Amino acid sequence: MSTSQQAADVFSRACPSREVFEDVTGKWAVLALSALQQGPHRFGELRRRVDGVSEKMLSQTLQVLERDGLVHREVRSATPPHVEYTLTDLGTALAPRLRALIDFVEDALPQVLAARTARDDRP
């Protein structure tokens, strides 16, 4: 059989990859996926790790990522609830690229702050 799909292109508004791209680069999605790169996490662990995320947003984000096949959700017991989140194979392949982005930003921070200061001087 042949692949009848033409190549995906995030630059095209109508391409489905655009939506997936936004799921993946979302504010909390990147942090959640990167946290999960270090191994399985429970909901509360993730919440503490991703500083500043609300229960609602984390829950919402995880649902989207699970739907996209990047995160696996497993209920291990019901009383008290114990839910583990892990990366799928696809998520595992994605995580290093997000990590590279995070590392870049963290390393470049001094230069960015310097650029801002320089710009503030001459309006």
Place this chain on the structure above:
Amino acid sequence: MSTSQQAADVFSRACPSREVFEDVTGKWAVLALSALQQGPHRFGELRRRVDGVSEKMLSQTLQVLERDGLVHREVRSATPPHVEYTLTDLGTALAPRLRALIDFVEDALPQVLAARTARDDRP
């Protein structure tokens, strides 16, 4: 001299890197930066390349990226206006990592769509 800064950490809400990270992973920022990876662009060219972006959002995005020292803006004539946007050295270093992310999403699209379908079958 010594660097008195402790390591940046995007997982901490208070760390300045978190804000820079959001600038960089913003919906339009990634696309604009990746477009500029292919060489200098004028405003209108960028607008056409980044399908779906409004003038306002593109303008806003470029201002943020310029402020962060990732994009350089150069006015080349005034009547008619001719403005060129290029990546700075920092932006040039960043672009390949965004490209890697875009490539991943475009390549993974079939798997993501398959995951969604599989999930829709069993609610």
Place this chain on the structure above:
DNA sequence: CCGCATCCTAACAGATACTG
């Protein structure tokens, strides 16, 4: 041609309270 200013709405995001 490039972009800013204004206005307006819809989606997003936080806090709180509640349930299995």
Place this chain on the structure above:
DNA sequence: CAGTATCTGTTAGGATGCGG
């Protein structure tokens, strides 16, 4: 513990019109 529900404020983002 792991969420859902609701309510409300904030911001993203589109449309339009104008100025350099």
